[in-house]
Each structure stands twice: as C-alpha cells, then as structure tokens.
C-alpha cells in the first residue's frame with residue numbers, strides 16, 4: 001500500500017522528493033506569481049508583447065527537455081519518486097509543482113480532516129470572491145484526501161456543494177471534513193469551508209472505492225495524444 005500512501009497528511013509541507021522537484025516547485029511558484037501579476041497589472045501593450053515573446057521562448061526552452069506525460073510515466077523510471085510523491089507535486093489542486101494548484105494543504109487531526117487554502121486574484125468569480133467552480137474543486141480535492149479517514153479510498157460519486165456566503169479572495173480559508181457514514185465501498189462525508197470563522201460553503205460527498213480497488217485504475221488505458229495548448233499566435 002505504500003505506493004498510494006498519501007503524503008499530503010502532514011501539517012508541515014512534505015519536502016520535495018529530490019532536487020528536480022525542489023527546482024520545479026520554484027518554477028511553479030514563479031508561474032503562480034506571474035499569473036497573479038498578469039491578472040492584476042496593466043503594462044502598456046508593447047511591453048506585454050515583449051513579455052509574451054520572452055515567455056514563449058522560455059516555454060520552448062523548457063519543452064526541449066525530455067517530456068513526461070502523466071503520473072504513470074513519471075513513476076516508470078523510478079527516478080522521480082513514487083506515485084504518491086509525484087501526485088504530491090503534480091496534483092492540480094494540491095501539487096506544489098503544479099502552478100494551477102492554489103495549493104490546498106491537508107492534514108488529519110483525530111477523526112477530522114483539516115485543510116487550508118488561499119486563493120489570489122486569478123481565482124476571482126463574483127467581485128472579490130472565489131469562483132464557485134474553484135470552491136467545488138477545492139472541496140473535491142480536500143474530501144478526496146479526507147476519505148483517508150475511512151481507509152477505503154475511492155473516487156467522487158457525488159459532491160453536493162452549498163454556497164452560504166461569498167468566499168473571499170486573498171484570505172486564509174479553513175477546511176474541515178468528517179465521515180458521516182460508511183457502507184462497504186461507500187464513504188459518505190460532510191465538509192465545511194470557513195473564512196474568518198464564517199461558514200462560506202459546505203458540501204456532502206460520496207466517495208466510492210472502485211470494484212477492483214484504486215490500484216486497478218493504474219492498469220487502465222492512458223491518453224495517447226500529446227496535448228499542445230492553443231496559443232494567442234495560433235488564433236485561439
């Protein structure tokens with residue numbers, strides 16, 4: 001079971017597996033900063049075109065290194081860490097090496113899961129507030145971690161989110177979750193999100209352990225095609 005052991009479950013941020021991830025965390029932090037600056041600044045247009053060219057060159061330079069697509073490929077060589085360690089880095093909500101991740105941090109305290117998150121201006125939906133889709137995504141990640149309490153890890157069957165108050169940007173968000181019921185492969189949970197002690201959102205979630213267990217997912221077919229993001233130059 002160590003392969004899928006969850007490395008998110010510490011109050012401290014788990015250290016990177018090796019120097020490669022340490023460097024990638026730094027790059028990811030820089031990209032996060034870039035995203036924050038992009039959506040909160042207004043340089044003149046020609047300066048922005050210059051910046052875009054620099055970034056395009058940086059991306060090409062990056063892309064010329066060996067490419068690895070997907071966590072299964074990342075673990076294949078044994079050089080980049082275990083499935084859990086790679087997930088810890090690349091998870092789209094909690095991965096320190098993935099600039100899409102705010103990131104969400106998580107830990108277990110007794111029979112509760114506790115989480116923390118902080119969303120900058122790039123996450124704005126309603127004015128000054130976190131986009132509701134991101135609130136749901138944060139819950140999905142957090143509840144997916146919290147099901148660890150039940151020891152039957154599975155995938156989200158449903159996630160019903162209630163939005164009580166706006167969830168503010170640039171504010172420490174506190175998350176709590178607990179199991180309400182377990183029936184065989186099914187784990188039912190409830191979760192809450194707070195900002196400054198105010199309940200902003202809550203959820204009810206069902207996670208279902210797949211018939212053949214989570215390991216079976218590793219045997220399933222993986223996407224074949226290499227994804228090339230559209231660029232402004234290609235007109236998208």
Ligand SMILES: CCCCCCCC(=O)SCCNC(=O)CCNC(=O)[C@H](O)C(C)(C)COP(=O)(O)OP(=O)(O)OC[C@H]1O[C@@H](n2cnc3c(N)ncnc32)[C@H](O)[C@@H]1OP(=O)(O)O
Nearest residue numbers: 140141144145153154155156157158186206208209210211
């Ligand atoms: C360990 C880290 C995990 C991290 C998770 C991160 C969170 C995620 O983003 S997961 C991604 C989003 N979720 C998904 O993609 C899941 C897609 N769905 C599936 O793959 C499958 O439907 C799966 C695995 C959930 C269940 O499939 P399977 O194992 O075949 O279940 P199956 O035997 O049909 O049903 C089991 C039970 O669950 C119930 N059930 C299945 N789906 C649902 C559902 N959506 N809602 C309610 N009940 C359901 C069935 O009715 C059945 O109940 P009972 O035993 O009482 O008859």
